[in-house]
Amino acid sequence: MDIRIIVETSAETGERRTEELCNFSLTDQCHRELGLNLEQGKSILAQLQGSILRHQMEEISAASRTCPYCGRSRPVHDYRTRVFDTLFGRFRLKVLRRRKCSCRLGESDKLSPFAQVLRHRATPELRRLQAELGARHSFRDAARILETFLPCAKQHNTTVRNRLGKVAKDIADTEPPVCDTLSANPPTVFIDGAHIRCRPEYQKRHLDVVVGKIETRDMCRRFGLAPQAATSPASQLRRDLDALGWDARRPVTVISDGEVALPNLIRRATNGKVRHILDWWHISMRVQHVENAIKGLVQRKDFPGTTALLMTPVETLRWNLWHGKIQIAATHLQWLIVDCARLAKYDLAFRDKAQMALARCHELYSYLTNNIGSLVNYGWRYRQGLPISTSRAEGCVDDIGNARMGKRRRMRWSPRGAHNVAVTRAAVLDGRLSVSNATVAV
Template sequence: MKWRVMVEVTGEEGAVTQHVISEGKRTGAGQAATLGLSLSEGKATLAGLQRVLVMAQADAHCRLRRRCGHCGASRPLKDHRSRRLVSLFGTVEVRAPRFKPCRCGVACRRSLTPVAEIMPDRCTPEYERILSGMGSALPYRRARALLAELLPLDAAPDVETVRRRTLQVGARLERAALVPPDEGSSAPATAITLAIDAGHVKSIKTYQVRSFEVMLARVGNDQGREVVFSSLPTEADRQVRQLHHVLRRLGATATTPVTILSDGAEGPRSLGAAASVGPIRNVLDWFHLSMRVQHVAQAVKGWATAVPDAAERTTMLDDAVTRLRWRLWHGQTERALTLIGDLLTDLDAALEAADDPPARKVAALLRALETYVVGQADLIIDYAAARHRGEAISTATTESTVQRLLHRRMGANQQMRWSPRGAHRMLKVRTAVMNGTLAADHAAAEPYARRPFRRAA
């Protein structure tokens, strides 16, 4: 069996041309390996179709631009050159004629290269978007190998090309994030929850610090919409305004209450407060508070294992820690502090009688918990009642966001270090991929691309 794939192109004037894209034959019958197209044949077919379409579109644009827009005469031909366009379906080399200025001298007084107008960056925007998306999701070498395996590229892009394209798209997304949303683009929200936390990325050695901090937030409204926001404070361009625009796109108004969930640190909490447009309510994340109580419970269990003679005392202490967790869960801060004080009094008396390292560790953790509860007392709420009302009480989803955005691509488990600027731009692309808006954001950021040509008149 023989087969041939042909394409028919109809021009603006109605002229029809036919082109053979690919052809082949099958000799074996009844074999699964010969059914349909193989990967190499599919790549050749796509590459041939892309070549015919690009050349036809380039020729049509050149004919259109050759005619002077003022007098209607044809511009004189200066010379012919070639220009290459890299796309997802192969590299196409087309003829790029250059035209002299029209003799009327009104519309354009310099040479004109029409192909450069439609191929400003010598690659398609879709190629750039896919390259940046793959480069943000996978290590650059792995992304390069995957693209070469599946797409009909003549030559896989270099690792440096993948890196450079990814960071260029990230820089454009950073500028586009400063554009305010359109008025009335989203319905007003009744309530908004802003869960914000910080992560850390290993720094390059020349930056003279071990790691730097990254702000990550997960913003959701009462309509079920959620948006992930990431920013590196030292490199972000007006990060408060960017987060403010995220809130506006989710329907935040001057009367929309915003609940800010944080671990109590001043940096994330102040960022959320500065970006909010309506009344705010700061809430201490239950996850961080519960983990501090858990550290005390684990120290008590370690004490019981190390000193079997103190089993009765550690059992009573374990019950007291359970009551302490219950009081904090119900927002009873004063009663929780009273219980911590009573436990510390008993432990101090026991330590005066005999020095016990496990007991000293429990006392140190209790004092740290007491200091934390006193400092965050205004942010502790009745978590049980809030959970019953269906309100958010934890930044657990934000912790998972930190894992997905930072640790899977930029985390401590991988032997890689980042500059602040590179990490910030990479996060911009990864955040757009996670939100599912990379295609729309990339198109919106196109005006901020620095193209290597000046658009013709």
Template sequence: MPARLGSLAGPDGRIVLALDGGYVRDWREKKRNFELIVGRSLPEDGNPSYIGFVHGYDRKPQRRIVDHLKRQGMQANQDLTFITDGGEEVRSLAELISPCSEHVLDWFHITMRVTVLRQYPQGLVHHDREAGTEILDNLGRIKWLLWHGNSFRAREVIDDLNFDVEALDTGYPNMRKFVTVVSEFQFYIASNEASLINYGERYRCGERISSAFAEATVNAVISKRFAKKQQMQWSPRGAHLLLQMRAQALDGTLCDTFETWYPGMANDNTERGNHPHAA
């Protein structure tokens, strides 16, 4: 395989695919939610494209992702970057897609977790000023180390922080929650260590380090069409089919798909001057 990849002509640029998830209420099991996976891919030279499916309903989600990327010109030796929030289910979708792909933990989700963590030592300061101040300083160090790609040292500081927080004996009322959040952050970073990069260097080179544009996709695809505020209920099949239509509508390819299924539509639209590609 490596020899065959080496003989291929170099592809143009890198394709970045950001994947994120959202939840809708199950129509059959009223108290249950199921997950929708949506994403947006951005070729270096080309138009963005959307993808969406119901996790667990689509039996071959990786094949769907590969087909999606091939439509955007992906080659066997294409440089691919997958950006996700680091969740196990979403992260697994990026595995084994291509030997030339990488998975990047979204910087936005790292900073969001650090921001949540900071709220606890800010409260702790009122009960133990020295301990609270020291923890705030350590959180700043952790964020700085992660930004500069020093994941090994960052994990050491996180491990020390977890030990120190568990050993604290103060009258801080949220101490138990604080211990839990620190432990969860420790596990989160350890689970995604292979996906940590030098974010500062990538940012200075103008490369993407955040899946923020995928989160905008979640809002565009799920929030509006699935009417989250109205608590609409869906079957996995119905949600999956609507996601396919919604993704193609955002891409501007839905009409082409219908014309493939019903060739007469192209002739009718051309005669009426309604074809979207007509001059």
């Protein structure tokens, strides 16, 4: 079968043009496969892109020569060659530069009608796709994926990395659309930290990346940043809050795991208007450790003490904490500490077990006292349908931090590189990166 593809374009002026795109034959492959294969498809797309670009540039160049003030045609100054990257190939374009009109009314006009479009030397879609893939896969893999499916020019890992950096900078520089209506419910911020490997020249093993999610009743927004590299982490978070319609007079609820720096970050962003809640899951896990240690102790046959003396406070510990009865829980913990300390001292056979139980009790006790102001009635919040755990932030740690920068990936990061990936990845997951302004009717 012989195939001829012809492109017909009609300009706004009514001028029609026809160009033969390509001519090829499918005869030798008709018994092996049907339709176009990837290579043929890529080749046709690249030629089609070249043809459309050529026609488009000629049309825009011709139209731009007419002076909008006096209607006369402005003279051509020269043509320059510009390399332009698109998803469907790299093209050398002949770009027109015109002279100023003699009427001098349009003095501030750009001399080239393409100055804005060719500013980044690549289409926004290609830049977005490079950033999106670079934020999920290694830069080398992202380049390979692009090359496999698209007739784009040869991709280099450094180009993908640099484009990701620029896209991240654009995201940080662009003011998000401030929500028109202030949200009736103040937003809740779920915040957590991810630790990623740091490059050796920074002389530390790990780098902190702060990730999380801001939620209101009907909207949510993820964020990711490396505090070491972000220009102003607080103003970045403030912008995210404003984008969700935060009413600056009302406090924001922050749920975190007790790491002091995290709620402080939100405090700086909101000028102190923060209500911090300690994540229930982290408390529950520590209670579980105490329960297991004490149970291990009393279940031994030769346990010398009174079982009920240890088991009663343990059994009510979780219930008390869940219902916000902190003082009672703390008193019970102190009893346990005294009893375990006595066992560890006097009974040599139980020393190891008792010391372990003692350490667990101390751990929980100091965790609670350090966060005493952030403990709430979790049961009440749960029944009201209010969030009590950072599980949503843990999801962000996986999606934003570990998916690309996890320890298993064996890559080391600079603070700036990690920051760029975190910012871009959060935007990708929210769908904030997509720019679909052209509709195609098929």
